[in-house]
């Protein structure tokens with residue numbers, strides 16, 4: 034979970050005013066948003082998408098500023114105001130299903146922000162950890178260095194894969210994980226340069242995991258861009274593409290990583 038300024042999901046612009054609000058917003062004006070991970074039961078093995086918060090950020094399952102500060106720098110600690118209810122850390126949830134990290138065929142990281150990667154420490158033994166090279170490459174840029182503390186992922190055995198030309202996505206870049214179009218990482222820039230949305234396809238049906246390109250359907254339905262990101266122009270193009278995908282007849286669901294309305298669920302198709 035995280036308690037953030039409403040300008041994070043619905044700021045409709047990346048600017049100093051929104052950034053200032055994100056750090057300074059008082060508790061009472063903030064929104065509680067989930068931090069989602071997804072498990073794909075694929076014929077080739079189990080594929081996990083993102084890893085959520087690590088247990089160390091919230092040892093007792095409550096918001097604990099001192100514990101948060103051991104994981105995140107001060108400005109990110111106040112921006113995110115994170116906590117992780119007991120039993121909800123990624124390894125705890127997998128364990129409850131009888132799944133060990135070494136049972137994971139692949140962990141896909143949509144991008145390298147801490148709410149998506151800090152749980153990696155609990156998943157040692159997974160066969161592959163994959164991130165798009167564009168995401169990894171640009172993490173050296175000052176703006177991302179401030180957002181994406183390297184110590185949360187730099188020592189992990191991350192495999193970097195290149196986007197290729199594709200009919201999918203706002204800039205026609207995608208990675209076909211198994212070479213059969215069943216799981217594809219589609220570049221949706223704007224929140225970060227290299228961010229990937231994930232398409233899971235079976236027959237004519239697909240689910241789109243939008244990562245942080247949208248925080249909820251409100252973003253694409255009302256054309257409101259999130260107030261945290263790198264390029265508003267690309268945020269709008271990515272939202273436009275998500276809107277088009279959501280309208281396709283085969284679309285079983287579009288799920289956003291931080292949708293306040295989302296509930297834990299299983300989608301079968």
Ligand SMILES: [Zn+2]
Nearest residue numbers: 146148245290
């Ligand atoms: Zn996020």
